[in-house]
Structure formats: structure tokens, C-alpha cells
Amino acid sequence: MTAVPTSITDGRELVDRAMRASAERLDPWTRRVVAYHLGWTDEQGRPAAAGGKALRPALALLSARAAGIPAEAALPGAVAVEFVHAFSLLHDDIMDGDRTRRHRPAAWTVFGPSAAILGGDALLALSEELLLDEQTRGSHWAARALTAATQRLIAGQALDIGFEQRDDVTIEECLTMAGDKTGALLACASSIGAMLGEGPTRLVTALTGFGSEMGLAFQLVDDLLGIWGSPGTTGKPVLSDLRARKKSLPVVFALNAGTDASARLAELYAEPGQPSEDDLREMARLIEAAGGRGWATAEADGRIASAEKYLAESGMDDDVRAEFRDVALFVTARDH
């Protein structure tokens, strides 16, 4: 398994403290839901340690370093992007009917959908509030970028839900969806520290491009793991994306490839009811036969290369650039 880069582990404690302090601003009822969702407590409200890897805050802190400001100055941005991410997961799990999140029952199954809706709403409002604590050009820049990214996140989820009802989704639409749903917030996370530090536009633009490309690579890898990943590492049942007949990127590529396998896959995707275990294995085989696995793998590699090109254009110090590169390679590694 690829080692977790130090840029992800280093700032974790700092970010964790800032997140907990910020969550104190929530009303007690909503805070209970949020604390569970973020892995700080268990179902009974007892302390737990089940948090995610906090990739977005790590990127935010790195981008602050790229702009030459201390990590502390970028904390509102680091917390805000993580809260927007948490908001979207809280709401998405309800919409998608996903009962499990990070090996634990999803928040809405524990506290009910109403509490999870409100918890997400509160996190979204709080994320903006954090960036408005100060009135600087940098915090205004960051707040605008965050609302824009949030709008794209929502648009991407809307598109994704729409896909489930359609059998004519193109690969371009699917890439747009992934860019909105995953790329936009990672692009914001990768640049928000530089915005708060009022860094040069060239740097912010390059970091935004980096995050966007890395986001697409990340989604492609996630989609590959959703079909061929092992349940032990993904935390989801084997072939889970196919079980839900998700129109993920490799699937949409395969459906549009015009091969015999594509036609057979389309039939299996259109069948009503739960697919059998045999059907699931057949679907995975057809996606591969129609070129979906090969395309997604090559596309992910291309996006990583493009992300690295953005880093090269950013004008930042070699050591920070190397750390950004390590994070990109880590989150797009196919062994976790």
C-alpha cells in the first residue's frame, strides 16, 4: 500500500483542533449529528476516532505554504472545504440511499433523514461563515471560490442523479459531472490557502488546474475501485457500483464504445430488479471487454500527468511542488 504522504499527516492535528473549535458554533442538536458524521463520536455520542483522511484540508494547508503564509492563516479555508465536503456526503447519502459511510452506518440511518439534512445545511452555512470572520481581499477571494465550487458540487450531484434515469449518457457529460462533483471542490481546496494568502494569480490558477485534474484522476480511480477494488480496502461490498447500476465513468465509456460487449452491457443495465452475482461478474467482464477499464486507467494517468504540468507552471518552490505531487500520486494510487 502506498504510504500516506507527510503533508496529509502533518497538519491533521492542527486541522482537527480547528474543525472541532469551529463546530462549537453549531447548535447542540446539529453538532451531535455532525460530530458523528465527522467520526468524532459514535452513535451514542461517545468519543470515537473514525475520521476520514482529511485530504482537502491537507491540500489547503499546502497551498498556503505555496503562497508563503503560515498554516494557521489558512485554517479557516482548510476547515471550510472539509465542511463543504462533509455537507455533500451527508446529503448525498440520503439521496443515494447509501446506508454505509467509512465502514460505519451513514448518519441519516442513525439520526434520521431530517437530522442529516439539517446537519448538512448547518455545515454549508458554517463553511461560509468561517471565511467571513475576517474582511480581507484574500478571504473574499476564498469565499467566492468556495461558493462557486459548492454550486458546481450541487450541479454535479444533480447531473449524477439524472443519469440514473437515462440510457443515453455520453462520456463528455459524465466527465462534466465528475469535474463538477469531485474536481471543483478539490480545485478549490488546492488553491484556497493561496487565495487567503493573497498569492499571485498565476499560482492560484495553476493550483486550481492541478486540483481539478487530480480530482478527475481521483474519480476515475474511485470508479475503477468501485468495480474491481477489494472490499477490504474500499469499505464497500465487492462490485458495489454495478450492484447499484451506477453510471460511473468506465461504465459510460463501455456503454458508448459500440462493441458487442457494449450492447450486452446495456441490456444488463436496463433489466429491472436486483442483478444476480453472476450478472455482476458478467457486467464487470463486459465493461473490460468494451474497453472501459483500459480507457479509465489511461485517462487517470493522463490527468495525473496534466496535474503535474500545472504544478510545473505554478512557479512554486520545488519542495512544496514535490509534496503536491506526492498527494496526487497517493490519492490516485490503485492499491487502497
Added chain:
Amino acid sequence: MTAVPTSITDGRELVDRAMRASAERLDPWTRRVVAYHLGWTDEQGRPAAAGGKALRPALALLSARAAGIPAEAALPGAVAVEFVHAFSLLHDDIMDGDRTRRHRPAAWTVFGPSAAILGGDALLALSEELLLDEQTRGSHWAARALTAATQRLIAGQALDIGFEQRDDVTIEECLTMAGDKTGALLACASSIGAMLGEGPTRLVTALTGFGSEMGLAFQLVDDLLGIWGSPGTTGKPVLSDLRARKKSLPVVFALNAGTDASARLAELYAEPGQPSEDDLREMARLIEAAGGRGWATAEADGRIASAEKYLAESGMDDDVRAEFRDVALFVTARDH
């Protein structure tokens, strides 16, 4: 029926145009849900005219006049408060299982809960975005006030949902809930134009106090109408709040009054299953007997008087002050 004050009708077209222009920023799928929810279209997306009275934007424009800036300069604030209000209604209807809104099917019953969740999310993000279009001291002030009001709105809804599970709600808690759920956003609406106009703190403080008190009066009247209002004017079935065993202000007062009627009312509220029509009439009678109706009526009058006192302290011109007063009397009139 009390006549609609000109301050509510006058700015309506201006605000309507600004709202529609702002909604263009939403993705098409989410915009469809929002356009229906705001009364611009029917279920099939055809043009309709079913909007609300746009009380909050009218207050926002009035507060701009109070600070001596043109209505146009306060439009982002007027639209933002209405969008936050619309966001909360979209989500509340899902949480409360309310199938009707303004005499029409609630958005979630037409487009599904997922679409309504996303539509609300998008409106919330957009409302902040609108206030970040410019970087002035006034827009920063307004944006902060709006996120704070939104947090209270969410806290109020959380408290309200919690009430349904409890039989020990105090009248103080119930007033806190109403202040958060209804007062906070009306307070923000009543002052946001003055913030955008960078008016004096004294004016903003007075208008915030006015809106907060008017909001409580408004909620008290709404609660009275939810029990004793006629369905033709409220748009809800007769005795609807009692049917849902809502712990509204007159009910909570009655439950805590310590009378025989209070005890009998508590029994009826605790009974499982749908209350019969006879039970509903008995509940209404008991609330009145325990003093709930009289208290809520007097409390509403007291809040209106307090709102007027804030207006007197605001230092604004007599004509604007008279218009604020007209709006307060209109929205707390008990004949609509």
C-alpha cells in the same frame, strides 16, 4: 381583509426580475425545482404566477431607503434573504412531511426529495454568492449577518423537530425556537439593506430589533391561525396544527398553564394515532380554556408594540418608519 401595504407591492417587480436573473446562475436541473418552488412555473415547467408575498425582500428594500440608498443597491440582499427563506421552506417541507405549500403540491412531492434537497442546497449557496459579488464593507456586513441568521434558522428547525419527541417543552424554549426559526431571518431582512448601504450602527441595531420582534408577533399570529384560522385564507386544512400535534406557542403555553384543561390537553396530545375531528375541536377548546389563545394574542400585541418602539429609536425618517409600521401591522393582522 387588511390591505397589502404599498411597500410590499411597490418593489415586487424589481425584486422578481432580480430573483429570476439570479436563478439563471443555477444549473438547469436545480433551477427547474427552484422555479416551481418559487411559483414561477407549474409542475410541467409552464409559466405560472403563484409566488408568495415576498415580505422579506420588501423589508430589505425598505431598510435600504432607511439608510438613504437606492433600492437597486439593496437588491442582492433582498434576493438573498428570499432565497434563504425559500431554501428553508424546501427543506422543512421534506422534514415535516408537509405535502402542500401555498395551495400547491410541495416541491418534494413533485420532483422527489432528492431534487428538493439539492434545490435548497443550491439556493443557500447562491444566497451567499450574491452578497459576495462585490467586495465592500457593506456586503461583508450583510453576508455575515445572513450566515448568522441562517444558522439560527437551522437551530430553530432542529429545536422544533426535537419538540415533537418531548412532552416537557417550556414556553421559554418555544419562544427561543420561534425567535430562531422566524425572528432571525426577518431581523436580517429588516436590516440588510441598511447594512449594504453602510448605514449607522444605531439604525441597523434598531431595524434588527424591529424585525426580531415583528417576527415573533408574526409567528404567534401564524400559530393562532393554525388553530383558529379559516382554511380559505390560511391555505391549510382547519385545525391543521392540532392534527399534526404541533407544539406551537399557544399549545405550549396551555400545556404549561397548570390548569385542568392543561392536563386534559396533555393527555390528548400524548394519545397515539390520528386524532378524531371531535378530539381536534376538544383540543382547541382546551387550549383556549387554559389561556393559550389569550396569552398568544396579548403576547403578539406586546411584540408589535416593542417592534414599534425599535422603530422610534432608529432615527429614520417618519415616512419610512410609517411604512415599516404598516408592514408589521399587515403581517400580524389576524384576518388573513
